[in-house]
Amino acid sequence: MSLIDNTQVLSFTFNGKAYQGYEGDTLASALLRNKVRVVGRSFKYHRPRGIMGVGSEEPNALVEIHGAGTCEPNRRATTIKLFDGLNAKSQNHMGPLNFDVLAINDFMHPFLAAGFYYKTFMWPKAFWEKLYEPVIRRAAGLGTLSKAADPDSYDKGFLHCDTLIIGAGPAGLQTALNLGLAGHNIILADDDFRMGGRLLSEDYEINLAPALNWVNETIQTLESLPNVRLMSRTSIYGVYDHGIYGGLETTTDEIGSSKPRHILWRIYAKSSILAAGATERPIAFANNDRPGVMLASAVRSYKNRFDIDLENTALLTNNDDGLQTDAAHIFDTRNGSYVTDVGGRKGVRSLTLNTGEKIAANHLAVSGGWNPNVHLTCHKRARPKWDETLRCFVPDPKTLPSDMSVIGAANGQFSTHAAFKDANDVTEKLGAKPSSLPQTEDAPINVSAFWHVKGKKRAWVDFQNDVTAKDITLAHQEGFSSVEHVKRYTTLGMATDQGRTSNVVGLAVLADTTGQSIPETGTTIFRPPYSPVPIGAFAGTHRGQHFKPTRLTPSHKYAAENGATFIETGYWKRSQWLARSGEKGWRDSVDREVLMTRSSVGICDVTTLGKIDVQGRDAGKFLNKVYVNTFSTLKVGKCRYGLMLREDGIAMDDGTTARLSETHFVTTTTTAKAGPVFRHLEFVRQCLYPDMDVHLISTTDQWAQFSVAGPNARKLLEKIVDPEFDISNEAFPYMACGELTICGGARARLFRLSFSGELAYEISVPARYGDALIREMMQKGEAFDAVLYGTEALGVMRIEKGHAAGNELNGTTTAQALGLGGFVSKKKDCIGKVLSQREGLIAEDSLQMVGFIPVSSQDKLTNGAHFIPKGETPSPETDHGYMSSVAWSPMLETYIGLGFLKNGQNRLGEVIQASHLMGNSHVDVTVVSPHFFDPKGERLRV
Amino acid sequence: MGYSAFRIFKEAVTGHKGWKPVWRKAEPLAEYDIIIIGGGGHGLATAHYLASKFDQKRIAVLEKGWIGGGNVGRNTTIIRSNYMLHENEAFYEFSLKLWEGLEQDVNYNAMVSQRGVLNLYHTDPQRDAYIRRGNAMMLNGADAKLLDAEGVRKMYPFLNFDDARFPIRGGLLQPRGGTVRHDAVAWGYAHAADKRGVDIIENCEVTAFDIQNGKCTGVQTTRGPIGAKKVGVAVAGNSGRVMAMAGMRLPIESHVLQAFVSEGLKPLLDGVITYGAGHFYVSQSDKGGLVFGGDIDGYNSYAQRGNLPVVEDVCEGGMSVMPMIGKARMLRMWGGIMDMSMDGSPIIDKTHIDGLYFNGGWCYGGFKATPASGYSFAHLLATDTYHDTAKAYRLDRFSRGYMIDEKGQGAQPNLH
Amino acid sequence: MSKLSPTLPLESFSKHWPDLTVEEHYTGELISLAIARDEESAFKPAFKKTFGKAAPEPSQIIAVKGGFAMWSSPDQYLILLEGENINADKDIAKKMGACAYATLQSDGWASINVKSDTSKNAALYDVLERFIPLNLRQAPEGFATRTSAHHIAVIVIKYSETEIQLLTPRSSARSFLDALIHTADNVLS
Amino acid sequence: MIIHHPLLGPRDASEFVYLGDASLMNRPNPKSETAAEDFHRYQYLRDNPVGQHRELWYHEQGDRSWLVVTRNTLTHDITKVELARDVARSQK
Incomplete structure (x- = not known):
């Protein structure tokens, strides 16, 4: 009945040695086929370890897959589907696998008992970090993660279904058949690359024929149904709120293939059926971790599914299920016969029995009973309950998520007949008609409570983390009696297998020690993921340049053609400066852009500012609520600066608002706050003032907007704006706005606004014309030596003018601190007004924005320096504030800065020290008005 | 008997028979001087x-489950004092100093390991904010260094410098x-307090709570009433x-914070790295x-578990800054309940009820605060005055307008 | 006629696979139309008169006079008009009168059509299920809604079983398209 | 999580932005004599219940509705979702 295709030979290497396996093999089965016994080393004692299981429960056989210049560590050999060219290596050893230097730890074990490190390494004080810890760290860990970037790609996807069936064993397949034929939309997922579950590994019959026939027929039927999606090699790793399931599909184990290696599915299911089967558990006895000691079910899988005969096998079982295993010797604990010790370091050679007799054997199949795979029932904090007859935890219907059913072995229904019956029952529960019950075996397990052979030697409970029964006893002796404490103190169940084979045995040993029953002792919480998930799969394509979206401005292409260096502003890329040939550094470019703008005309793309269309009869009233100043009185055709507070009285954002008609305002936000401000405005509109007639539409991407600034700004625009529109100073004064046409009829809006302090306008056109307009303006501007300037020059000019920007609107500053207290209307309420009056926000010594100029013109200012009064030692008590913006002013030929100083507006003229302690720089600065350049604002009104 | 290398040797050769419980399983008395709610x-x-520095007697810690089962048992183990505002920086620096002597103080190895915390910056405004912050750290006697990209590359050459x-x-x-080995902090303090x-x-x-005439006189518990002169929560x-x-x-919302651990890997990363762009x-x-x-x-939650969008968001950030971790597998994800305060900073204060004291609002920064929080709270409970480094952590700071808002996000806990 | 020539956000991109085409599609003009407070009774007949039909229901797009109309948010619709008319918002506002407010949106969005070239639509949904978080396979024809994909906003319109239109903000349209093409390549090639 | 939008049906919670307790809709009267204390309570103090919680979510990647969602903070079960605008109007 084997599922091996021995006509298809697959070559692979393990630790550099070449082997052959067959299509249908896992790496584990191929290694066993080649009689490789030692495949890894344990975590702490570095004991030689072989293959113990057959699936994701495997605690020992962890290997690295190598390829494409990198490697994937910690892969269970049992879940790697063999492929031609697989290059696998063992891990966690110093020197060759068979001669691991760190195996010394095994001989040192009396000194390395649970928690030993908490009790020592404390003296001398410095030695922990300098000596002890580095040694421990070097030895720690399992596989090696390459430092090379992961070459593989990962996709994500979204699936929707009526019912997700988890596990394609007899219960899952039968349910899928039932629901599929009834027309339900279903997904059947299984982490194996073959569907069928235990039916692939046992020699059962269904309807008097080999079970495999039924499996194949069922899968064929399911494949023919359009409403059924079969997903093999898909691990359902987590259960989340409201019917969301995480699934990890593996497409290949090969590294560096061109297709995504995994697809991370987010599955939305109206209901789910857990048919995840059960996992066999070992029994703890001396040296039970030796290579060749295996789970009995795994021994049967390797024989039946993979066609491997493990020579000279003995069986230790405490239940009937184990008795299905072919064995030369059978030790049934229920008959008082069991194994007490294992001989052979790198592979079983002999077994010592409780009678004292010693027999020769090469393999020992162990069955300590079965644990239903209830993990996924617990991800939403349900707790399973102990079943005293089955001696395992089963799902507790009382705490189970209401949209989840559990069937088959996962539900403690271990026989194939019981699985089918569960499947048909759940089908009826979901309102569909079940098909007839297939005839098959219905044998009870008859498990006995035999967990642990007591003795002086170490008996392993958690194989991977090297937790022995004695460690658990010691933990209890030291007061760690809560199961959570035991887990944390001994690391039981915290290895990569998450205690799949060890949790219940560990609990049983603890229960034995405390004299409590297992249910009184408790169970630890199962948390996602059910099986480990590559971090790369969770990230998907969002890495490197694609980590976050990129937003481009309408002038991006033109700027790129003209030497722009771009800077990240949120998701936007903006021109930072545009270098011309001969310029030695960025400062040259920025200084030139400022000087050219201030002397003639400069153009800057300001599309990134948030733009919001505010329309409605109550639009003005609405804006009165959200801004500290009044907008209802703004005349049509005019703009006004506005400051917005949060309800806690702190400045949130600022911008200008233009009134295009009685019912139509256009308001702008800062680039950074466009999203949050829109959300806030919608909150005010929908939640606070739902009866106002006002509508909000974001139009940030709709309009390409350019600032045109400098003494020749109007002259340039006169060449752009169609002649029927008068934009003279008289007809279109400072703070005017209007709709007009440009370049022979193109629709545009013009706002006479200035951030630079120059005669300036902002012109906006539908974004389709953005690229054409910047080219047209730059061409027309040649007559004036017009310059395209970037965010640096923009920043210099706004600092020269003392305008607050993002650095000042940092979420902790009030209108008063920003020097904008005068804007706050006394006549009306607005968001934030009441709380802005709290004593801490209006105290005399609170921080206020002022300007700073170095006393010595050679001195450079540092943004982030703190202000310390002259002659004082820098300390928290002498800290009087901080610098928030600095720039070299090419106009004033000095560094200038904006910053916040305690009671700053009353300290103009004072010399204070700006201390950048990390840079060991302390610069004397004079406190000045923040309006460095053209303080009376004469240039912008001409 | 204390813990030492000699003791381990002795126990190892005599079969570990002499180890006693790290702390006693105490039965509640009818009354204490001071009760702390929360183990x-x-x-x-x-x-x-309280016992070691403030000479207090008759103290009980009441824990509803097992000690160390809350956030000290489920965090990302980081200690640091890299804050921008003095109200915080002084406190967290005090805490870091206490960490530095913790093991000797409690005779328990919590594996305090000062391998450096590095916060990356990606923009000029971020750099400027870090300069302001680093300078504030130094004003408070903490250590801070500003690195440029080359400096970062020297420490961690495998970060994504070239395709980001x-x-x-x-x-x-x-x-x-x-x-710090987080569980061991709870066990170490328990061990020392117990002694x-x-x-x-x-x-x-x-x-x-038993509250009469505005005074708290004790508590009712699942193990009976317990009287107390003072109760600290x-x-x-x-x-x-x-x-x-x-x-x-309270000015607090409870939120869920998820944390994650990969399978064991050979040493790769020495210190702590915080990505500035994700x-x-x-x-x-x-x-x-x-x-x-x-x-x-x-979102508000007491469920101690989170959802997938944040898992993916975190891993996207991880892959962007450390593109090799794609092949590391996430082993376990879990969630803890964060007491998110309205300004992102904690509260250690008396309440309007006599004899009732409150310590909370730690947001996701409670672990590194553990020693200073304990010390300052003990100070307040023992002396009814504020410890110097915790005097700003008052309950009334919100009504008076003295918020301690590191991030400048205002009264919205999920943004802190 | 203005001498400024318009540019499409994605420069008329198109790419073909066997049985799937992804291409930038010129949509004409997009107009947001909002109902003035307490003006529903005037809005309904005005809408009917202007567009020939009653306004669509949530999650719905319908063919109307001159193009399509979809529900976009409470009391708000998005009108997709065929042909270029830069003043379409003003024209509609005039027709609708005081009961509605119109805003020009055409330039804010890039439009991408994803369609099967034959009636076989397997490739279409195999790609989109790795891209759009909604259940598009089972959505009815005329389904339209706004969501996000790859961290970018998108309006999804299912015109028919074989044709889906994706509207995404102009500034990030290139990132959006890159992600879509990457996904399609992963699935189809 | 999935939020059943009253107009659009089930939508992934990742399309939404969370604000907090629905009491934030009840902005105090700024003209009241106790306005300072009223606003302090409104802005800063929370019930923060274990169990049923009425809270505000904004459908940012959707129709931009603010919703009042009644959700259990211990189990995350959602029992009611309303348009905040309708709730606000009915409270007036």
Whole structure:
């Protein structure tokens, strides 16, 4: 009945040695086929370890897959589907696998008992970090993660279904058949690359024929149904709120293939059926971790599914299920016969029995009973309950998520007949008609409570983390009696297998020690993921340049053609400066852009500012609520600066608002706050003032907007704006706005606004014309030596003018601190007004924005320096504030800065020290008005 | 008998028969001088310092489950004092100093490991904010270094410098920052407090406060009434629920923060790295697991579990800054309840009820605060005055307008 | 006629696979139309008169006079008009009168059509299920809604079983398209 | 999580932005004599219940509705979703 295709030979290497396996093999089965016994080393004692299981429960056989210049560590050999060219290596050893230097730890074990490190390494004080810890760290860990970037790609996807069936064993397949034929939309997922579950590994019959026939027929039927999606090699790793399931599909184990290696599915299911089967558990006895000691079910899988005969096998079982295993010797604990010790370091050679007799054997199949795979029932904090007859935890219907059913072995229904019956029952529960019950075996397990052979030697409970029964006893002796404490103190169940084979045995040993029953002792919480998930799969394509979206401005292409260096502003890329040939550094470019703008005309793309269309009869009233100043009185055709507070009285954002008609305002936000401000405005509109007639539409991407600034700004625009529109100073004064046409009829809006302090306008056109307009303006501007300037020059000019920007609107500053207290209307309420009056926000010594100029013109200012009064030692008590913006002013030929100083507006003229302690720089600065350049604002009104 | 290398040797050769419980399983008495509600890191530290530094007697710690089962048992183990505002920086620096002597103080190896905390920056404004912050750290006697991109590359050459959406431009490094074996902090404080006679009472849930005429005289518990002269509450994520029993509403919301650990890996990452362009921070434990986290899920929750969008967000950040971690597998994800305050900073204060004291609002920064929180709370409980480094953590700061808002996000806990 | 020539956000991109085409599609003009408060009774007949039909229901797009109309948010619709008319918002506002407010949106969005070239639509949904978080396979024809994909906003319109239109903000349209093409390549090639 | 939008049906919570307790809709009267204390309570103090919680979510990647969602903070079960605008109007 084997599922091996021995006509298809697959070559692979393990630790550099070449082997052959067959299509249908896992790496584990191929290694066993080649009689490789030692495949890894344990975590702490570095004991030689072989293959113990057959699936994701495997605690020992962890290997690295190598390829494409990198490697994937910690892969269970049992879940790697063999492929031609697989290059696998063992891990966690110093020197060759068979001669691991760190195996010394095994001989040192009396000194390395649970928690030993908490009790020592404390003296001398410095030695922990300098000596002890580095040694421990070097030895720690399992596989090696390459430092090379992961070459593989990962996709994500979204699936929707009526019912997700988890596990394609007899219960899952039968349910899928039932629901599929009834027309339900279903997904059947299984982490194996073959569907069928235990039916692939046992020699059962269904309807008097080999079970495999039924499996194949069922899968064929399911494949023919359009409403059924079969997903093999898909691990359902987590259960989340409201019917969301995480699934990890593996497409290949090969590294560096061109297709995504995994697809991370987010599955939305109206209901789910857990048919995840059960996992066999070992029994703890001396040296039970030796290579060749295996789970009995795994021994049967390797024989039946993979066609491997493990020579000279003995069986230790405490239940009937184990008795299905072919064995030369059978030790049934229920008959008082069991194994007490294992001989052979790198592979079983002999077994010592409780009678004292010693027999020769090469393999020992162990069955300590079965644990239903209830993990996924617990991800939403349900707790399973102990079943005293089955001696395992089963799902507790009382705490189970209401949209989840559990069937088959996962539900403690271990026989194939019981699985089918569960499947048909759940089908009826979901309102569909079940098909007839297939005839098959219905044998009870008859498990006995035999967990642990007591003795002086170490008996392993958690194989991977090297937790022995004695460690658990010691933990209890030291007061760690809560199961959570035991887990944390001994690391039981915290290895990569998450205690799949060890949790219940560990609990049983603890229960034995405390004299409590297992249910009184408790169970630890199962948390996602059910099986480990590559971090790369969770990230998907969002890495490197694609980590976050990129937003481009309408002038991006033109700027790129003209030497722009771009800077990240949120998701936007903006021109930072545009270098011309001969310029030695960025400062040259920025200084030139400022000087050219201030002397003639400069153009800057300001599309990134948030733009919001505010329309409605109550639009003005609405804006009165959200801004500290009044907008209802703004005349049509005019703009006004506005400051917005949060309800806690702190400045949130600022911008200008233009009134295009009685019912139509256009308001702008800062680039950074466009999203949050829109959300806030919608909150005010929908939640606070739902009866106002006002509508909000974001139009940030709709309009390409350019600032045109400098003494020749109007002259340039006169060449752009169609002649029927008068934009003279008289007809279109400072703070005017209007709709007009440009370049022979193109629709545009013009706002006479200035951030630079120059005669300036902002012109906006539908974004389709953005690229054409910047080219047209730059061409027309040649007559004036017009310059395209970037965010640096923009920043210099706004600092020269003392305008607050993002650095000042940092979420902790009030209108008063920003020097904008005068804007706050006394006549009306607005968001934030009441709380802005709290004593801490209006105290005399609170921080206020002022300007700073170095006393010595050679001195450079540092943004982030703190202000310390002259002659004082820098300390928290002498800290009087901080610098928030600095720039070299090419106009004033000095560094200038904006910053916040305690009671700053009353300290103009004072010399204070700006201390950048990390840079060991302390610069004397004079406190000045923040309006460095053209303080009376004469240039912008001409 | 204390813990030492000699003791381990002796026990090893005699079969480990002499080890005694790390702390006694105490039975509650009818009355104590001081009761601490909450057997987490902060509560146990408070008890330890009350007994060892403030000479207090008759102290009990009441824990509804098992000690160290809250946030001290589920965090990303980072310690640091890299804050911008003096009200915080002074306190966290005090805490870091206490960490530096912790093991000798409590005779328990919590593996305080100062391998450096590096916050990456990616833009000029971020750099400027870090300069302001680093300077504030130094004003408070802490250590801070500003690195440029080359400086970062020297420390961690495997970070993504060349193909990044937000290129690394440098970082703010605190060499004294690092990690601590988190569970051992609870056990170490319990061990030390127990030795000084503090009763640590597990499985003892407080069900009500006894409040008469504006004075708190004790508590009702699942193990009977217990009287007390003073009651201190240090229950982190459960602050709202517990203080509601005293009729108080707090400037706190409880949120879920997820954390993650990978399978064990050979040493890869020495210190702690925080990504500045996404929500991701990471360190590697002594066992080899990458311990990492990101942002809170963002909604009120007591469920101790989170959802997928944040998991993906964190891993996207991780892959962007450390593109090799794609092949590391996430082993376990879990969620803790964060007591998110309205300005992102904690509260250690008396309440309007005489004899009732409150410690909470730790947001996701409670672990590194454990020693200073315990010390300051002990100071307040013992002397009724504020410890110097915690005097700003007052309940009335919101009504008076003295918020301590590091991020400038205002009264919205999920943004802090 | 203005001498400014318009540019499409994605420069008329198109790419073909066997049985799937992804291409930038010129949509004409997009107009947001909002109902003035307490003006529903005037809005309904005005809408009917202007567009020939009653306004669509949530999650719905319908063919109307001159193009399509979809529900976009409470009391708000998005009108997709065929042909270029830069003043379409003003024209509609005039027709609708005081009961509605119109805003020009055409330039804010890039439009991408994803369609099967034959009636076989397997490739279409195999790609989109790795891209759009909604259940498009089972959505009815005329389904339209706004969501996000790859961290970018998108309006999804299912015109028919074989044709889906994606509208995404202009500034990030290139990132959006890159992600879509990457996904399609992963699935189809 | 999935939020059943009253107009659009089930939508992934990642399309939404969370604000907090629905009491934020009840902005106090700024003209009241107790306005300072009223606003302090409104802005800063929370019930923060274990169990049923009425809270505000904004459908940012959707129709931009603010919703009042009644959700259990211990189990995350959602029992009611309303348009905040309708709730606000009915409270007036």
